[in-house]
Amino acid sequence: MPRLPLEGVRIADLSWQIAGPTCTRYLGLMGAEVIRVESERRPDPYRERTISHFINQGKKSVTLNLAHPKGVQLAKDLTGLSDVVIENFAPGVIERLGLGYDDLRSANPNIIMISSAGLGHWGPDTNQVAYGTLIQCFTGWSALQGFPGRDPEIGGIWTDPVVGMMQVFLINAALHRRWEQGEGQYIDLSMAEATTMLLPEAILDHSMNRRDQEPLGNGHPSYAPHGYYPCRGDDQWIGITAANDQQWEALCHALGLNGLLGDSRYADALSRWRHRYALDPILAETTKNLDAMELMTKLQKAGVPAGASLTVDQIWSNPQLRERGFFQSFQDHDGSNRELPVTPWRFDGETEAEMTPQPLRGQHNSYLLEELLGISPAEIETLLEEQAVY
Numbered sequence: 001m002p003r004l005p006l007e008g009v010r011i012a013d014l015s016w017q018i019a020g021p022t023c024t025r026y027l028g029l030m031g032a033e034v035i036r037v038e039s040e041r042r043p044d045p046y047r048e049r050t051i052s053h054f055i056n057q058g059k060k061s062v063t064l065n066l067a068h069p070k071g072v073q074l075a076k077d078l079t080g081l082s083d084v085v086i087e088n089f090a091p092g093v094i095e096r097l098g099l100g101y102d103d104l105r106s107a108n109p110n111i112i113m114i115s116s117a118g119l120g121h122w123g124p125d126t127n128q129v130a131y132g133t134l135i136q137c138f139t140g141w142s143a144l145q146g147f148p149g150r151d152p153e154i155g156g157i158w159t160d161p162v163v164g165m166m167q168v169f170l171i172n173a174a175l176h177r178r179w180e181q182g183e184g185q186y187i188d189l190s191m192a193e194a195t196t197m198l199l200p201e202a203i204l205d206h207s208m209n210r211r212d213q214e215p216l217g218n219g220h221p222s223y224a225p226h227g228y229y230p231c232r233g234d235d236q237w238i239g240i241t242a243a244n245d246q247q248w249e250a251l252c253h254a255l256g257l258n259g260l261l262g263d264s265r266y267a268d269a270l271s272r273w274r275h276r277y278a279l280d281p282i283l284a285e286t287t288k289n290l291d292a293m294e295l296m297t298k299l300q301k302a303g304v305p306a307g308a309s310l311t312v313d314q315i316w317s318n319p320q321l322r323e324r325g326f327f328q329s330f331q332d333h334d335g336s337n338r339e340l341p342v343t344p345w346r347f348d349g350e351t352e353a354e355m356t357p358q359p360l361r362g363q364h365n366s367y368l369l370e371e372l373l374g375i376s377p378a379e380i381e382t383l384l385e386e387q388a389v390y
Contacts, residue, residue, distance in 0.1 A: 004031025022164025070388035120190030
């Protein structure tokens with residue numbers, strides 16, 4: 001099996017919640033060794049939630065009490081043996097612990113450190129309390145979710161996974177720079193700015209036209225039809241889009257709505273968009289009598305973008321995902337077999353990543369203390385008694 005891209009890279013993971021662990025999960029699946037620093041003193045509140053079994057796969061776990069001077073020193077010793085440090089404490093916390101970039105660089109000049117915070121690490125609002133879904137509210141994202149004339153919606157959990165994936169990109173870029181130039185780097189990432197970057201059209205519309213966009217529901221700002229339509233059965237739906245005249249004609253033929261092709265209200269893309277509220281009920285009246293999966297197959301064959309709204313059990317048995325090995329089986333600590341998604345990419349057509357379950361808290365203390373740091377059993381016993389390792 002070929003080497004994974006990040007084999008030989010060690011990540012000291014001081015992050016918690018969702019964004020940081022999402023990042024280090026992907027780094028681990030790219031081959032990096034991820035050592036997660038946890039503590040019984042202040043457990044990650046997400047550890048006992050289902051998502052933790054996903055975002056913390058394939059990692060090692062050590063328990064270091066960062067409120068204890070010896071625990072802080074052990075964390076420094078770990079970073080001295082690492083290539084990358086990732087943290088997402090509130091601004092100023094990591095520096096007060098004595099684990100800021102300047103502290104770590106003195107022991108490891110080539111260290112790469114990435115710190116993410118709600119609004120970054122400088123600016124007038126830096127110290128505001130911020131979580132992923134809250135960030136979506138005060139960055140303009142939520143104002144554009146939902147349907148016209150209704151209350152705004154948070155719109156799912158986007159900030160945390162987006163920030164996690166952006167961190168993967170930044171860390172790989174920093175590693176490349178270090179391999180090319182021999183230098184470490186400090187990266188300050190604002191979760192709010194990362195979220196606002198998802199709204200380029202709304203920002204440009206305001207800056208160029210002084211026009212503020214509003215929620216579109218399932219619609220599109222420039223063409224129609226574009227939306228969800230009911231199908232036969234309880235809560236069965238299909239998404240359909242016709243982005244050009246060719247797709248529109250194919251859609252009408254497939255649904256037996258050829259009469260619409262001669263209607264001047266739907267003669268071109270702009271006309272269809274202007275009359276979208278009249279068009280949508282016509283399509284819905286037709287689709288409601290059809291099976292969603294069968295209709296999706298028919299429309300796809302006709303060249304019309306369409307997708308049935310799949311339930312989790314349909315995704316679980318989806319032949320496309322199964323053929324690509326998207327779900328991988330592994331044995332959990334209790335002996336049970338589980339299946340979870342691996343990665344959406346394939347290096348050279350292969351799924352090289354091998355999943356292991358979320359580590360038990362402190363499962364790899366011996367690996368860090370004995371193998372990596374060479375601490376004697378007597379010293380380890382003292383660290384445990386003093387709760388520096390806790």
